Amino acid sequence: MPIRGSITLPGDKSISHRALLISSLIPGKNLIKNLATGEDVHQTLKCLNNIGIQTSQSDNILIVNGGGFKDPPKTLFCGNSGTTMRLLSGLLIGLNINAKLTGDASLLKRPMDRIINPLLNMGANIVGNDNYAPIVIKAENALKNIEYTMDIASAQVKSALLLAGIAANKKIIIHEKYITRDHTEIMLDDIGYNVNKMDNTIILEPHSKHIKNINIDIPGDISSASFFIGAACMIPNSDLRINNVLINETRMGFINMLRKMGAGIIIHNKRYVNGERVADIQTYYKPLYGININKEDIPSVIDELPILSVIATQAEGMTIISGAEELRYKESNRIESIVFNLKNMGVKAIEKKDGFIIEGPSILNKTLIKSYDDHRIAMSFVIAGLSSGGYNDIDNIECVNSSYPEFIATLKKIIR
Numbered sequence: 001m002p003i004r005g006s007i008t009l010p011g012d013k014s015i016s017h018r019a020l021l022i023s024s025l026i027p028g029k030n031l032i033k034n035l036a037t038g039e040d041v042h043q044t045l046k047c048l049n050n051i052g053i054q055t056s057q058s059d060n061i062l063i064v065n066g067g068g069f070k071d072p073p074k075t076l077f078c079g080n081s082g083t084t085m086r087l088l089s090g091l092l093i094g095l096n097i098n099a100k101l102t103g104d105a106s107l108l109k110r111p112m113d114r115i116i117n118p119l120l121n122m123g124a125n126i127v128g129n130d131n132y133a134p135i136v137i138k139a140e141n142a143l144k145n146i147e148y149t150m151d152i153a154s155a156q157v158k159s160a161l162l163l164a165g166i167a168a169n170k171k172i173i174i175h176e177k178y179i180t181r182d183h184t185e186i187m188l189d190d191i192g193y194n195v196n197k198m199d200n201t202i203i204l205e206p207h208s209k210h211i212k213n214i215n216i217d218i219p220g221d222i223s224s225a226s227f228f229i230g231a232a233c234m235i236p237n238s239d240l241r242i243n244n245v246l247i248n249e250t251r252m253g254f255i256n257m258l259r260k261m262g263a264g265i266i267i268h269n270k271r272y273v274n275g276e277r278v279a280d281i282q283t284y285y286k287p288l289y290g291i292n293i294n295k296e297d298i299p300s301v302i303d304e305l306p307i308l309s310v311i312a313t314q315a316e317g318m319t320i321i322s323g324a325e326e327l328r329y330k331e332s333n334r335i336e337s338i339v340f341n342l343k344n345m346g347v348k349a350i351e352k353k354d355g356f357i358i359e360g361p362s363i364l365n366k367t368l369i370k371s372y373d374d375h376r377i378a379m380s381f382v383i384a385g386l387s388s389g390g391y392n393d394i395d396n397i398e399c400v401n402s403s404y405p406e407f408i409a410t411l412k413k414i415i416r
Contacts, residue, residue, distance in 0.1 A: 001386045002237040002285075005414040009225055010034065011218030012246045013403055015183050015276070016041045017083045018159065021091055022187055023064035023214045024053045025167060030064040030214040036221065038375075038403040040081035047076045047088055051097060064214070071098045075134070078103040080331060080373075080402050083156055086115045089135055090160030093124040094167025096139040106331055106373060108133050114152060115160045122146045122164060145206075147173040152326070153299040155180040155250075158202065165204045166193060172204040178299045181250040183276070187214075190275035219246040219278040223303045223376075224404045226254050228414065230307040231383045232283040233263040234314040239284040240414060241268075247277045253300030255281075257308060261288045261315055288315035290360060295323025302326060306380040309338045312358040313347050314387060321355035331402075332372035341369050341381050345388070364388040371395050375402045382411070 016036035021044065023030035035041060045062075049055060052070040056063045076099055078084040085101050089112075092099050102108070113131035120126060125138040143164065150157060158174055162184050165172035177200070185202055188195045191212045194205040225242050232240040247255075247267065259265060264284040271278055290312060293301065301308065305324060312319035327334035339356050342349040344367045348359040364384055369392045371378040378394050385392030400407045 001389060002235055002416050003228065003232040003240050003386075003414050004238060004416045006241040006243065007228065007410055007414060008243045009220035009245065009410070010037045010404065010406065012036065012221040013038060013041060013223065014083070014155070014181060015187070015218050015246070017044050017087060018183050018187055019214060019216050019218065020044050020048060020064065021087055021163060022191070024048050024066050024091070026066040026191070026211055026213050028066060028213050030066055031216070032062040032064060032214065033060055033217040035062050035218060036403070037405055038401060039079055040084065040402050043077070043079040043081045044084045044088065047078065047084060050074070050076060051092070051099070069095050069097060075100045075102055078107060080104050080106055082107060082110050085112070085133060085135065086156040087159050087163055089115055089126065089137065090119065090163040091167055092137050093119055093122070093126060094143065094164035097137065098139045099137045100134055101137070102134040110329055114154060114157050118146070118148050118157060118161055119164065121148065122161070122170070124164070143168040143170055145171040149175040150177060153178040153180050155182070155184070159184040162188065162195070162202070162204055165206070169206045171206050174202045176200045176202070178296065179250060180299050181248065183248065186275040216274045219273060219276060220244050221404075222246045222248075222251050222254070224407070225281065226304045226307050227379045227383050227407070228411070229258070229265075229281065229283045230311045231386055233258055233265070233285060234288060234311050235387055236285050239282070241280060241282045243280045244278060245281050247279045247281075249277070250300055253297055254304035254308065257291065257293060257297070257301055258311070260291045261311070262286055263288060290315045290317035290319040290358075293319070293321045298324050298326065303376065306334060306338055306376045307383060309342065309356065309358060310380050310384045310387070313342065313360050313362045313364060313384070315360045317360065319358045319360065322352070324355040325353065327355075330374070332374035332377060334374065334377065337370070337372045337374060337377045341377070344369070345384060366390050366392055368392070369394045371397070371399055373399045375400045375404070379404065379407055382408070386415070
């Protein structure tokens, strides 16, 4: 079932979260065009409404009136969104707001000590449930400047600290061992905050002046694009163009890995929009070859590893993924989820503590896929079904709504 045609995608989820949170801090009217449509971003929006932020919609533009914060009248529910909980915690602490944050059953299993500990180092009064959610924040302590070395590669931790810093007007110095996605830094710099980057160090200076209101057109989500790109590069006779897609350097790991595998990829019309690199991506079928993906590669490809595992089934030779233990702490234990479903489709796959090994090429057998209520597992194995010549049955396909409700409808438009 080849993939052919041209599509445009909803706005990038990571940038959407950040645009909402940063807009809330800037008094006056902030404009966000092409906000991501998934439930995760909607949870961030609802939480902001519950702490006093007024928003309205006009066509494809969300208007955010910054300022006017208050303690929420009830517990803030973050749904399945780790980004909402972690980034919002930083914002609330910087604003000196009393709040309790919780989420669904999946989110309550995801570690929160990664943000709790550095925020405690800033002087915050923040308590988790044995390092998990629910999280309780009390507006009792004055925050202080912080210099923090990240022990894990996490843009969410980095962004939580930066949001706390701009909200409380504190100096933040962050040292990264591995470069992570930098949308927060780009957005802050674009609107006038004094944020600088030197090698692996980010410095946010307090007392920034002449801050502009946000007026952003969010490019298409590269992580959502990855499913269609993956289908086109591994299914014969495919040729697909995706317009206006984010190509931020810290998010290009997926494209770089595909090129190493021999995939047919051409990037057209490169440009900058609101400080972010954007382009049109053309993908077409070519024979693929197995590769090694190592620890230093993981931060820029972490969200795309489920679809990369499916692509690897159609590559000649072995694909070995290492240094990806972080996958075990996503919406599901993605190492386990990936290997279980690949084996059920007839793939030779071996689970490792920090990744997995896939031997290809494989003939994929249609089967019932266990989604583990994880949107990226569900979407990846819909694509796997196409490679088998049809559709897999997915339990709880509705979980794709957390990031990309239009996924199935968009896919149907380009199947030939």
